[in-house]
Amino acid sequence: MPAQVSVILPVHDAEPWLDECLRSVLQQDFQGSMELSVFNDASKDKSMTIIEKWKAKLEGSGILVVIGGHNCPSPRGVGYSKNQAIAQSSGSYLCFLDSDDVMMPQRIRLQHEAAVRHPTSIIGCQVRREPPNSTERYTRWINQLAPDQLLTQVFTSHGPTVVMPTWFCSRAWFSHVGPFDEGGRGVPEDLLFFYDHLRRGGGVVRVDQSLLLYRFRPGSATQAILESTIWTHRVCFLEERALRHWASFTIWNAGRQGRRLYRSLSKGARRKVVAFCDVDEKKIKKGFYCYEESQERPKSRVPILHFRAARPPFVICVKLDLTGGALEDNLRSLHLQEGRDFLHFS
Template sequence: MEQVQTGGLRTGSGFLTSTLHVIQEIIGCRVRRDPPNSTERYTRWINQLTPEQLLTQVFTSNGPTVIMPTWFCSRAWFSHVGPFNEGGQGVPEDLLFFYEHLRKGGGVIRVDQSLLLYRHHPQAATHCVLETTIWTHRVRFLEEQALPRWAAFTIWNAGKQGRRLYRSLTAGSQRKVVAFCDVDENKIRKGFYCHEDSQERPKPRIPILHFRAARPPFVICVKLDLTGGAFEDNLRSLHLQEGQDFLHFS
């Protein structure tokens, strides 16, 4: 397991006295990494999410929006949500508990103090969980919690990750995909993505559009903090509302 060293909140702090009545929240905090330069993008993400993004960004590959070693919640709420899946090595028990917590209407709060030293090392149990296992749970959760709200949507990324998401969706969700969008002129010039593995005849051909020509809502399969701000600038230029007009999935 990851090794952690915790700090503490002072007795009588404003945060504790204002939230002791909350019984349906998972409460966590900001963290510091050891070594300091390990998982830099992930650490920035976990520490810089806004209060709203603690709920809107629960679909990403980063997992829970507050990390499990910082969690605390009421015993009654834990018993209502839990228990943890004790299936052993390879089971993403924190992710599964977090999803069940959200399914039952739980909220997420982060204390904006760094109260935990989170050590990164090659033997961490998290490395035993297969990416394909996590992917399957994430797609299921997306289809269950987000996609029913939308009659149609666009997948932002006509490349590998966007196509993988499309192929992983159920047939009903696939029929809601009206387009892919991208900035890559080569993909846009091709004009469409053909789902060759489909049993439908004719095989589905999904248009590929420039992101400015596409219609929200978007399921975004572009990783954050990887393009020097170019992707984030493009997204901001559309003046959309996160959680309503788009969701991050990658």
């Protein structure tokens, strides 16, 4: 009989963290049937020895363990490993887990309850970061987004509004959207899946409890993805989901990030930019921005205005939580609605 929940665990050289990770699977208080589906992506350390040790403990507690993998010279990547772990599993629901993270005992129970209520959503949760002071702004963003912002802030550089190691969803919905991109190292497979999920009308729900210890490791696969790669995907998604519906818009930030966005837009989207806006008087006094590398003749001269003189909708290219609250106060003073009158991009 298929399990109710399959824990999806890709593994590559995870020896230092696996004991703690697998212990957290054993300690789940979920009362339904569970299985652990492990896919070993060419580990060269003692990961498989640890997994075999825990297999007996887990199966002794009624948690079936399915193990797959390969021993090729090089790993095939996280997307491939997750797809393989899902393919060999049987659960009606999928709980994603990274091999260096630790689940709280109530994670599967609470996310399963939410997934039953929201069958076409990705269910996330709040996290506790390890080390505690790493990526403080990002961690606040993960944990403090309001429910509507889980859909309005999908364009920012932070990526998916519920972080991938917290994902939980039905197998049926995964099959409708997936699989993960298998391009390997350097491919943002979680971001691409998240975008496809949204394209198909999927929802985003967060359980507002800290259900995962989320470890920060500078050498992880996520760190291997080039910022320029993610930028290109984000700009294309912004154009597809928002800008094509707007007759015109203003870029909030006449500095480097705002100009970079302008230059990255397609020709059609660039024509919709009616102004840049800013608070910096030096930038405003310049009067306009001209994209010198543009092939258009005559070259567009885009006005630079004070934000109070500009008109919405805005694409905000100022980073959140970095201006001592000034950006957020300025936005509130205009009485705008996020998602309709402005979108955050940086």
